[in-house]
Amino acid sequence: MTVEAGVAHRFGPYGGQYVPETLMPALGELEAAWVAVGEDPGFQAELALLLRDYAGRPTPLYLAERLSEAAGREVWLKREDLMHTGSHKLNNALGQALLGRRMGKERIIAETGAGQHGVATATACALLGLECVVYMGEEDTRRQRPNVERMRLLGAEVRPVTVGARTLKEAVSEAIRDWVANVADTHYVIGSAVGPAPYPAMVRDLQRVIGDEARAQLLERAGALPDRVIACVGGGSNSIGTFTAFVGDPGVRLIGVEGAGEGLDGGRHGAPLTAGGRAGILHGSLSAVMQDDEGQITDAHSISAGLDYPGSGPEHAWLRDSGRAVYCAVHDDDAVAAFRRVTVLEGIVPALETAHALHHALAPDPGSSTRDLVCLSGRGDKDLAEVLARDA
């Protein structure tokens, strides 16, 4: 794993640290600790060992033949769904929980949307013997009931958030408020590449293992790089983790797929990068956000709890503006169709979040890609009730 010397605060104009003064010293402490463990072979060895023996890395790269046939090109799936806890989230949660313990923090807090990051954090805390509190929007506790039960089994306290739209945005806000009040003994394990610096860069560095592995695996198996790298984007952690290894490969197109919800026109979506518009401040950084003319953050909507977020990681906003990556959005209905299709074609039940990326991979490509790499960011068992209820 590569950790930069020093941590980026800005990605082009985006990023920064827009938080109450109370937290500023903690962000400084966190950044210093993160830089220190980057140069500490002991920490890196412990994390690498856990990622291998406990979490199951490296994850396989799978050439999905029936999916390839349907798409008319090679589709390679990076199987993060096979990680322990069923998604890529554990890469980040393990690293940050280890970091929190090293900083002497006895209490870990996290937010969760789909529940995958909450489960990953609760798992890491169980492993390391740390107290764990997870904030989750009440609406999401309903949509993702199995993950709530898993977190509680793992010994975490799940606190439903009952303000606003009761989804991921409110859960992040509540976690930040908790952190402001308990900053001395608490580390906030943010689940995506969002938030104030150093979080976006730190989460990217913990997730870039996805793309680093996939790039090496593909070169070995196919003897070539992909034409396209496709990943879903909520806050943007699996996507930035997949993209980073390929940013320096000019021939590789990077495509982030957001949740179009019921459509971009009506505002009922979760696609701030695709929709464009004025940048704004949400959860401590400047990035693409959904907001009205006054600057009020508007409620996102997506069938997938993990994409139901009006903000985005600041590095994605910069990848978009600089032209290095492109972003598009897939409707709820199309994601559900892809969820079903991939399940039948490959015997893999993808997370609804991932199904957005899979829909895009299955759609015609005007750029004539012959080889796609798709980050299969998580498994979809948690989504069965939501999908079945929709069909009923």
Next chain:
Amino acid sequence: MRETAADAGPAAGEEPAQAAGRRAGAASGAGHERIAAAFAAAPGRAALMPYLMAGFPTREGARAIGRAYAEQGADLVELGLPFSDPLADGPVIHEAGTRALANGTTVADALALCEELAARMPVVVMGYLNLVLARGAEAFAATLVEAGASGLIVPDLPLEESDEVLGACDAAGLALVGLVAPTSSPERLRAIVQRARGFVYAVSVVGITGERTALAAHVGPLLERVKGCSPVPVALGFGISTPEQATAAAAAGAEGVIVASRLMREAGQAEDPGAAVGALVAGFRAALR
């Protein structure tokens, strides 16, 4: 109808020379001066600065609360702009903002209220950064000054990110208030205080806004650290919910006392918000005499 800040409130006309002499600040500007004068002219041991959320519980209710503040002897008023995602606020202020937005309150409504309040006392607007950036820092500051505001508090704008907004506020004559917290290191605290205009807002708790049972032990030393290097007065806020705590804050060295959640809780429950909240403010006023 509109009065300018310079000739409006009684505080502005009283003992300006004394105010300037007491605290010879590096900053200047009409907003800064009016705030300094209000602190200097405060009748008791500390200036009283109650908070009110624009549009809460209703637009008319907020107006009544503002009038009650002025009548009950508030020295300044903190006017909150409702925001969808108020990270520094606890449940009471968050709920007040949510209700204000739900009843359609806009920044323009808040500015109209600001103008009304500014005729009677200096107004310090509290707004989250995204509201500032939506209009652009320069336009936002100019609009606030036009509405008679004297100062601006941006709770999610730390020192490192504040250049643009501070420049815009200075150019417009609006005092950008600096916030310090119990967690601020001595070096940070000094840097914040040196850039503070109007007054320094000392956050009394490690946490978000909301009522607390007692003043934390670190408040005295925190106030002392600020006063040791500050060219402007220091006001204490977050968690002050009883007259006894206000008295204790003044005794600990606070030159101003900010009360928010206790008042907004009352405003959300009372049938006659103006009367109910006014009675509470009278209690705080008496405690600070």
